[in-house]
Amino acid sequence: MTTTMNRAAAAPRTAERGGAPLTLDGVTYHYQGRRGQGAGVGPLTLDVPGGEFLCVVGPSGSGKSTLLSLLAGFLKPQRGQISLGGEVVRGPHPRLTLVQQEAALFPWLTVAGNVAFGLRGVPRAERDARVQDALRQVGLDGYGPRRPHELSGGQRQRVALARALVTRPGLLLLDEPFSALDHATRTTLADELLTLWRQSGVTVVFVTHQLEEALHLGQRVVALRGGQVALDAPAAQTSVDDLKRLLGE
Numbered sequence: 001m002t003t004t005m006n007r008a009a010a011a012p013r014t015a016e017r018g019g020a021p022l023t024l025d026g027v028t029y030h031y032q033g034r035r036g037q038g039a040g041v042g043p044l045t046l047d048v049p050g051g052e053f054l055c056v057v058g059p060s061g062s063g064k065s066t067l068l069s070l071l072a073g074f075l076k077p078q079r080g081q082i083s084l085g086g087e088v089v090r091g092p093h094p095r096l097t098l099v100q101q102e103a104a105l106f107p108w109l110t111v112a113g114n115v116a117f118g119l120r121g122v123p124r125a126e127r128d129a130r131v132q133d134a135l136r137q138v139g140l141d142g143y144g145p146r147r148p149h150e151l152s153g154g155q156r157q158r159v160a161l162a163r164a165l166v167t168r169p170g171l172l173l174l175d176e177p178f179s180a181l182d183h184a185t186r187t188t189l190a191d192e193l194l195t196l197w198r199q200s201g202v203t204v205v206f207v208t209h210q211l212e213e214a215l216h217l218g219q220r221v222v223a224l225r226g227g228q229v230a231l232d233a234p235a236a237q238t239s240v241d242d243l244k245r246l247l248g249e
């Protein structure tokens with residue numbers, strides 16, 4: 001690929017191909033309740049090499065969303081620190097991008113406008129070319145002029161993925177991105193995500209309730225229980241039954 005990099009948010013300091021390594025060092029966050037510190041996560045220590053596809057599983061309340069909010073910079077660790085590509089994460093950052101369960105697309109923008117959103121500051125011709133390229137990658141060639149309400153749920157998630165990847169982030173965070181979709185669409189999109197990951201080399205942290213999905217997608221699986229890492233293993237060396245037993249499901 002030979003596209004020129006550009007300025008500001010459109011030009012994350014990540015290599016064009018290849019994800020950023022992610023490090024959590026003693027990261028702790030506990031929600032403050034009326035009776036002092038409540039539930040939360042940590043201390044969590046994890047090393048995620050650049051380009052790894054990590055899945056995070058765990059029962060309801062185990063801390064998956066809290067962990068993602070910390071990684072996305074929406075919450076600040078009370079102790080410990082998170083680094084991405086060697087830089088401490090201190091807040092939302094152009095090098096990382098989050099895709100959630102319901103694609104949060106701007107309804108007043110076209111599909112192309114939604115995908116182009118993160119490319120402000122990039123010259124028009126390059127921006128248009130990158131948007132077209134991203135839409136082609138997610139199988140939505142020709143959908144640029146449509147509005148989000150004219151798309152199916154699966155197509156909206158594809159737009160969200162295109163919007164996330166068009167900025168060439170170092171880290172892609174996914175929070176149950178396919179859980180609102182029917183089984184067939186979910187399976188198709190999961191396989192498409194693997195293709196996109198291989199093409200882009202981005203580091204992925206994917207949160208899911210579905211143990212099968214985690215083992216299918218991830219190279220590595222981290223299971224949380226009560227805000228702590230209960231298991232951290234290569235996906236190939238664990239099974240749904242192992243995870244169920246460990247998580248008491």
Ligand SMILES: Nc1ncnc2c1ncn2[C@@H]1O[C@H](COP(=O)(O)OP(=O)(O)OP(=O)(O)O)[C@@H](O)[C@H]1O
Binds near residue numbers: 063064
């Ligand atoms: N805003 C908050 N205030 C107080 N406690 C919270 C808050 N958000 C989450 N918690 C608590 O922190 C713990 C972790 O919650 P979290 O939402 O991260 O879990 P989760 O694994 O994502 O759950 P789910 O799968 O149900 O979304 C839970 O005990 C939860 O009740």
